[in-house]
Amino acid sequence: MILTVTLNTALDITYRVRSLTPHASHRVSDVVERPGGKGLNVARVLAALGHEVTVTGFTGGATGGQLQEHLTATPGVRDALVPVAGSTRRTVAVVDGRTGDTTQLNEPGPVIAPAEWIAFQEAYEDLLPSAAAVALCGSLPPGVPVGAYALLVRTARAAGVPVLLDTSGEPLRRGIAARPDLIKPNADELAELTGSHEPLRAVQDARRRGARTVVASLGTEGLLAASPEGRWRAVPPARVHGNPTGAGDSAVAGLLSGLVDHLPWPDRLARAVALSAATVLAPVAGEFDRAAYEELLGRVAVVTETSAA
């Protein structure tokens, strides 16, 4: 199975309103709830691709219960979340029916107690031996030490399990020093990590900081990868229009899927780009359009990057 870790899980709630007007009262016409946090999004895409996935991280309170009910209803995803005393946070996305724009409200979430963090580390160590790969995804909740991902990367490496790290800021800076197999920063995260806004220079700098392979997601320009085996750019066949929510998580799922299927790098990148584009095209945010994915897969252009950084 593939293991995904989401320390800052959430119950994602999407509201559709006619038009969002500050200081007015709104009737919500449509309510959609689903498990949230990057690792849970990655898991949903992996399960839809046919992989067995186990999710871990924290869950607590009534909102944690709602999140777990939704997980139970997701075929192919096994729930190995660790209970905490606090309540799992909610995120509320308010979609303006007139413009399609989204206003986001994110609760802070519970503070993780030291004993809860220790209980998680034990659960994680118990899960690793059955994992073909592990993804560490998203921000850290309050109470978890900033060096948490460095610790989890080292534990995975000691267990011989390939580890992908998808986070930002100081947790990324610390985590990368523990030598993860793969990081997938977007352009902003990469620039923040390396100080360089020139992607080719930046991915190589990120490799020097400890990541074996760096796959940068550059929005409409696709992916730029730097690994010991070579450097590639992978771009979708045409510019896709839609909702980019979850496109990065779908790219992570594509990379993991290609890794456990032992695909060569260009095929992994094609899978990630096609999934990402098919997510932008899907009518529901964070889902992917399967027909679009299959159609796009053969049309992603993957070229070897030869220019010097």
Add this chain to the structure above:
Amino acid sequence: MILTVTLNTALDITYRVRSLTPHASHRVSDVVERPGGKGLNVARVLAALGHEVTVTGFTGGATGGQLQEHLTATPGVRDALVPVAGSTRRTVAVVDGRTGDTTQLNEPGPVIAPAEWIAFQEAYEDLLPSAAAVALCGSLPPGVPVGAYALLVRTARAAGVPVLLDTSGEPLRRGIAARPDLIKPNADELAELTGSHEPLRAVQDARRRGARTVVASLGTEGLLAASPEGRWRAVPPARVHGNPTGAGDSAVAGLLSGLVDHLPWPDRLARAVALSAATVLAPVAGEFDRAAYEELLGRVAVVTETSAA
């Protein structure tokens, strides 16, 4: 005990953000959850005044469970909500920390099935014999017939229990014809019911439509009452500044409290005005400031209304 009926219960969630900007992402700094719907607000105020209160209406799903957990933690309030298959709605109030203004998002709530509406009527009939008074509060959820309040008013009258109706629109128009003991419309609801924007004329017209007593809440101008015993105006000693959320529900609680304590009308009105003003003054929306209430109580001016309508 006093019975309050809330057919459209809600889990009220209040978010505080630095400043609400449409189409931006916001970190919520503070989350407050409490049972919502007018009848539950009335019950909380009555319990704080020392009355025994039973609440009924509908509850369902995980949000219903959260609502009931909060009720369990409220001393003096007994939970007699009727379970339904759907999920209790959430309301989200987003308070802008810069301006103090509130943006409201109200979920539609579950559709009540015919069998659930019948189960509620049975529970209501079973509760009435122990009730000293009953309040029917708020809007009707989808699935409940528009004549619901007329039916519930008649059942209460047949059981000999004084009944207060606090709703609006067509449910009020139908309900009033069943001859409730008391209605408490605000200025807009009264004008919608009677077609008159002149309060004194309108309260008398509302009496002719079937309400034994009409107490209109006129915002900063206090209350205007017309009953078989006479007509009064009751006004707070000074203009109060604050959050008017829940002020109308506190007025209803004051009227019910005065009714079961067998106070003369002027004292009931003074209690309602003082509670209402103390709710506007309270830092938390919908709570009342007890010290302010006790201080205001003796200073409410209640005058007999002598002018002809």
